[in-house]
Amino acid sequence: MFFENIKLAFKDFGSNKLRTFLSILGIVIGVASIITITTLGRSATVSIQNQVSSMGLETINIFPRGNDSEARRLFTPELAGKLKDNVEGIKDAVPINQTPMLLKHGRDSYQANVMAVTDDFTDVFDYEVESGGFITEDDNARRKSVVVLGAEAASKLFPGGDAVGKYIRIYRKQAKSFRVIGVMKTRTASMRMDFDAAVYVPRNTYNQRLKRIRRVRNYVVGTEKGADVLVVSGKIEAYLFKLTGDADSYRVISPATIAGIYTGITKTLNLFLTGIAAISLLVGGIGIMNIMLVSVAERTREIGIRKALGATPKVIRGQFLIEAVVLTLFGGLIGISFGTGLSYIITVFLKWLFAPQFSAFLLAVLFSGGVGIFFGLYPAIQASGLQPVEALTYE
Amino acid sequence: MTASGTIIKIADVKKDYILGKAVIKALRGVTLKIQSGELLAIMGPSGSGKTTLMHLIGCLDIPTSGKIYLEGEDVSELNEEALARIRNRKVGFVFQQFNLLSRISILENVMTPLMYAHVPVKKRRESAEEALKSVGLSDRLTHRPTELSGGQRQRVAIARALVTDPSIILADEPTGNLDTETGRSILEMFNKINGNGKTVIIVTHDPEVGALARKTVHIRDGIITGID
Ligand SMILES: Nc1ncnc2c1ncn2[C@@H]1O[C@H](COP(=O)(O)OP(=O)(O)O)[C@@H](O)[C@H]1O
Numbered sequence: 274m275f276f277e278n279i280k281l282a283f284k285d286f287g288s289n290k291l292r293t294f295l296s297i298l299g300i301v302i303g304v305a306s307i308i309t310i311t312t313l314g315r316s317a318t319v320s321i322q323n324q325v326s327s328m329g330l331e332t333i334n335i336f337p338r339g340n341d342s343e344a345r346r347l348f349t350p351e352l353a354g355k356l357k358d359n360v361e362g363i364k365d366a367v368p369i370n371q372t373p374m375l376l377k378h379g380r381d382s383y384q385a386n387v388m389a390v391t392d393d394f395t396d397v398f399d400y401e402v403e404s405g406g407f408i409t410e411d412d413n414a415r416r417k418s419v420v421v422l423g424a425e426a427a428s429k430l431f432p433g434g435d436a437v438g439k440y441i442r443i444y445r446k447q448a449k450s451f452r453v454i455g456v457m458k459t460r461t462a463s464m465r466m467d468f469d470a471a472v473y474v475p476r477n478t479y480n481q482r483l484k485r486i487r488r489v490r491n492y493v494v495g496t497e498k499g500a501d502v503l504v505v506s507g508k509i510e511a512y513l514f515k516l517t518g519d520a521d522s523y524r525v526i527s528p529a530t531i532a533g534i535y536t537g538i539t540k541t542l543n544l545f546l547t548g549i550a551a552i553s554l555l556v557g558g559i560g561i562m563n564i565m566l567v568s569v570a571e572r573t574r575e576i577g578i579r580k581a582l583g584a585t586p587k588v589i590r591g592q593f594l595i596e597a598v599v600l601t602l603f604g605g606l607i608g609i610s611f612g613t614g615l616s617y618i619i620t621v622f623l624k625w626l627f628a629p630q631f632s633a634f635l636l637a638v639l640f641s642g643g644v645g646i647f648f649g650l651y652p653a654i655q656a657s658g659l660q661p662v663e664a665l666t667y668e
Numbered sequence: 669m670t671a672s673g674t675i676i677k678i679a680d681v682k683k684d685y686i687l688g689k690a691v692i693k694a695l696r697g698v699t700l701k702i703q704s705g706e707l708l709a710i711m712g713p714s715g716s717g718k719t720t721l722m723h724l725i726g727c728l729d730i731p732t733s734g735k736i737y738l739e740g741e742d743v744s745e746l747n748e749e750a751l752a753r754i755r756n757r758k759v760g761f762v763f764q765q766f767n768l769l770s771r772i773s774i775l776e777n778v779m780t781p782l783m784y785a786h787v788p789v790k791k792r793r794e795s796a797e798e799a800l801k802s803v804g805l806s807d808r809l810t811h812r813p814t815e816l817s818g819g820q821r822q823r824v825a826i827a828r829a830l831v832t833d834p835s836i837i838l839a840d841e842p843t844g845n846l847d848t849e850t851g852r853s854i855l856e857m858f859n860k861i862n863g864n865g866k867t868v869i870i871v872t873h874d875p876e877v878g879a880l881a882r883k884t885v886h887i888r889d890g891i892i893t894g895i896d
């Protein structure tokens with residue numbers, strides 16, 4: 274009887290295609306919204322995770338804000354030691370200073386950010402040497418005139434390769450000669466640093482030969498293995514607040530907090546789309562109820578005949594309930610395809626990863642079936658309660 | 669159940685219809701016994717209560733007062749669920765307006781009562797084909813009722829009434845929408861069905877049916893005025 278009823282439902286919808294389509298429109302929109310919400314939410318999460326993990330989730334960036342703030346005076350080279358001593362979970366606190374300068378090798382010249390670094394720089398950023406080596410503690414202590422080139426700087430200054438061991442000139446008032454001791458592998462820019470387009474010199478050499486370092490531009494903190502980045506950045510904020518008493522005078526940013534912001538945005542978006550989904554499912558459900566009531570009225574005589582042939586009220590109720598559920602499931606399936614298509618287009622447009630969720634499809638199917646049962650029940654009860662004689666003689 | 673026992677017993681049955689404030693007394697106290705295997709004609713003018721009586725016998729409705737027994741079972745106060753089961757098993761209905769389901773094939777029409785009796789699909793199909801064969805419509809199984817003539821439709825209705833092998837066949841003016849010739853062949857069919865041992869009750873205006881039946885009940889204004 275179950276299959277007969279399903280077949281019957283399809284027959285009925287087939288003979289009233291436009292009406293059927295209009296009646297399931299609400300369900301289609303509702304389910305499409307659900308699918309779009311979940312697919313986009315999931316795609317956003319996956320994309321952000323992907324992006325964030327390429328930046329290095331374990332680093333925290335600390336900036337001073339404003340020109341004359343307490344914090345700016347606080348960003349001295351000594352802050353690194355203070356941070357390490359006072360905040361748990363910090364492995365390195367790398368001071369960053371950089372200035373754009375002109376570099377030359379023979380006839381090749383290049384404008385690059387010259388960065389003052391210490392030996393722990395590569396460790397914090399997961400930055401790897403392609404050839405030669407990076408700045409050592411000894412280079413820094415003895416203020417050696419050595420330089421390490423970012424991938425792009427190297428290719429611009431040494432188009433023929435083989436930079437290690439050669440000398441370049443860095444122009445700061447006058448040309449200063451530096452020996453190239455290493456070339457870095459390429460690395461995606463992050464934390465406001467364009468690694469490939471920079472060159473790296475020991476901090477002390479930078480301070481003495483290129484530019485006096487009074488204040489540190491910003492610190493990049495590497496956390497200890499297993500430490501929770503969010504917890505550590507919270508502690509850093511608390512410590513800086515203790516030192517400055519002014520929460521506006523510094524900023525503590527980590528990829529994890531950026532991810533947190535994104536999650537916040539998607540949450541808001543979800544809430545909004547969930548609202549749309551809820552409303553359209555409600556409207557859709559009422560549409561289903563309406564069409565089913567029309568169907569019951571139109572088929573009063575059929576109901577009478579079926580009763581005369583021995584259909585119990587339960588059987589009639591089942592028939593109309595199945596019909597409503599078939600209708601909403603059909604709408605649900607169309608909604609799933611629409612929603613999946615729409616979110617695919619959006620992800621392509623936003624250059625996100627497309628991450629559809631099987632569980633969302635299942636949820637959508639359950640939801641639309643549920644709407645069918647809920648809103649189909651009343652018309653079905655109406656149908657089952659018809660008096661056989663009255664239904665039979667209905668014109 | 670012996671062929672000569674009482675299969676239907678109607679005891680002082682009254683049926684009122686309430687239309688707004690008016691009460692229509694469709695049956696005013698009908699008492700009647702019908703023997704198993706009988707071919708009974710019910711005759712009377714329009715509005716006399718014939719259809720009402722048929723509906724009550726066929727368990728499509730319950731009386732306002734009085735008792736109805738089918739094969740000894742009191743059916744006058746049963747609920748919808750129980751009435752549906754009796755309609756399905758004990759009674760086969762044939763209506764003046766055929767009352768076929770227009771959206772499905774005639775084979776599916778005839779299979780429907782068996783579906784409500786929870787007969788397995790394969791058996792349903794076999795029995796329905798058999799029943800349609802017995803009314804001479806084997807070559808039309810997949811046709812829709814609308815593709816058939818009046819006489820053919822009524823034969824489908826008869827097949828549908830017979831398919832559950834009920835002991836009682838009720839026909840309410842089965843020839844009312846048919847031409848004389850076709851009507852005669854339909855009546856002949858009922859005669860044959862009766863010959864196979866089923867109790868057949870036919871409501872009619874047609875004196876010819878009266879002639880065919882061994883017993884005719886005359887009804888007027890909701891009261892039996894004579895039996896011959
Ligand atoms: N459902 C109903 N509601 C109200 N009155 C009805 C209904 N069915 C029948 N009647 C009335 O009951 C009386 C008997 O009707 P019916 O049994 O159909 O007579 P017949 O079949 O002999 O023409 C008529 O007066 C008719 O108008």
Ligand SMILES: [Mg+2]
Binds near residue numbers: 719720840
């Ligand atoms: Mg009548």
